[in-house]
Amino acid sequence: MKKIIYTLLLAAGVIFTFSACSKSDNSAAPGIGGxxxxxxxxxxxxxxNYLYVVDGTSLKTFNISNPKNMVQVSVMEIGSGIETIYPYNGNLFIGSATAMYIYSLRNPEQPQQEGMASHVRACDPVVAKDNLAYVTVRSTTNGSPCGGNLDALIVYDISNIQYPTAITTVNMSNPHGLGIAENTLYVCDGQKGLKVFDVNNATNPRLIKSVGEYNYFDVIPYNDVLICMVEGGMVIFDITEKENPVFVAKTF
Amino acid sequence: MKKNYILVLAGLAIAFSSCNQANLKRDAVWVPVYKDKTEARVILNLPAQQVRSGGKIYAYGNYIFQLEQNQGIHVYRLDDKKPVPVKFIQVYGAQEIAIKDNLIYTNNFKDIVVLNASNPQEVAVESRIPGAFDMNTFELLPPSKGYFQCIDTTKGMLIGWEKQDNVEAACIY
Structure with missing residues (x-):
């Protein structure tokens, strides 16, 4: 009996999964079609229907229409030290140790480089929303494997994706991953905590608060929760009010 | 890429041995844990486990996921915003994850594998592309800096590290 109930609960979970995905959501990196x-x-x-993979120096594209037989359809050589990939609005934002690249998915099998913004040598995850891209750069001083000596958040105007332009730089201590929900930007600043910025005025991100205690590496704003990767596991915040994360639980 | 990594390690090893005694035994040394090639490919459904060396995170429907560096995937269900441990999927070498239509795309070392999670209790391999992924070598390093026993790929696939005392360690980072 117990087993049946469990199975039903699981089934309910799966159904919920599907319904959650069919809803349009307005998170920063919305799930696209399931x-x-x-x-x-x-x-x-x-x-x-494509899986995009960055590894080392290249961007690989796999057609996953038939998951039993996915097929690699292209490899683009981008440059050295490719580290992160973030999809937004028909484009891929790719972070490397020396630049942020923007690839268009007009032809999803052959992503096309549209724009590029060089920056100082550093590790650099990227997120994007509307006409702006947010990049953190982290120096070797702070243990990044990528080199460099600047620790900062850089905001780019990407209204013309062929010419991303840096519009402001905010000094950070030890920045890692970042995430955006509506007009709130969350930046993981390592042991200095989770930094919450109001980015209504993108030329001047305003630090609202700093949430401490853990060593923060990455975040996913996901509807009303903020999922944080920290040293030791995950920490979850309620972000019903985006600018005011409220601690809910941790996994460790 | 892997070759570069081995070269770097070799370089470090030489750099180290040139100014220190060889065969010196040390305490609190990171020692590689290996699996043989066949065993390293096996994907298993296991009970939930504690996070030891947590990696990347992912959200899908009502579930959230965290990689266990080079070991597999922790699965949690969000229950009123609280993560409830569901299970652990053993995928050695795993560093990356993406999900669509109840299919989990991850890497089992250099292979990209698709796992069918339609039945979350019995996640099963749907397909595999051998050698399609270059692993991030930085993530293969021991969990913390210091002396470690150099990786010997002839001993099998590296799946993790454990601290041991009184062992030789020629590598350091």
Missing amino acids: SGTGGSLARFTIYG
Whole structure:
């Protein structure tokens, strides 16, 4: 009996899963047609019927229309030190140790480089929303494997994706991953905590608060929860009020 | 990429041995844990486990996921915003995850594998592309800096690290 109830609960979970995905959601990296949401440090991402993978120097595209027989359809050589991939609005934002690249998915089998913004040598996850891209750069001083000596958040205007322009730089201590929900930007600043910024005025991100206690590496704003990767596991916040994360639970 | 990594390790090993005594035994050394190639490919459904070396995170429907560095995937269900441990999927070498239509795309070392999670209790391999992924070598390093026993790929696939005392360690980072 117990087993049957469990199975029913699971089935309910699966149904919920589907209904949750069919709803349109307005999170920063919305699931596109039945796919989930990754963090800003991801190197796998799914957009439409394609799995995009960055590894080392290249961007690989896999057609997953038939998951029993997925097929690699292209490899693009991008440059050295490719680290992260983030899909937004028909484009892929790719972070490397020296630049942020924007690839268009007009032809999803052959992503096309549209724009590029070089920056100082550093590790650099990217997220994007509307006409802005947010990048953190982390220096070797702070243990990044990528080199460099700047620790900062850089905001780019991407209204013309062919010419991303840096509009402001905010110094950070030890920035890692980041995430955006509505007009609130969450930046993981390592042991200095989770930094919550109001980005209504993107030229001047305003630090609202800093949430401490853990060593923060990455975040996913996911509807009304903020999922944080921290040293030791995950921490969950309620972000019904985006600018005011309220601690809910941790997994460790 | 892996070759580069081995070269770097070799370089480190040489750099170290040139200014220190060889065969010196040390305490609190990270020692690689290996699995043989066949065993390393096996995907298993296991009970929920504690996070030891947590990796990347992912959200899908009512579930959230965290990689266990080079070991597999922790699965949690969000219950009123609280994560309830569901299970652990053993996928050695796993560093990445993405999900669509109840299919989990991850890496089992250099292979990209698709896992069918339609029945979350019995996640099963749907397909595999051998050698399609270059692993991030930085994530293969021991969990913390210090001396470690150099990786010997002839001993099998690296699946993790454990601390041991009184062992030789020629590598350091």
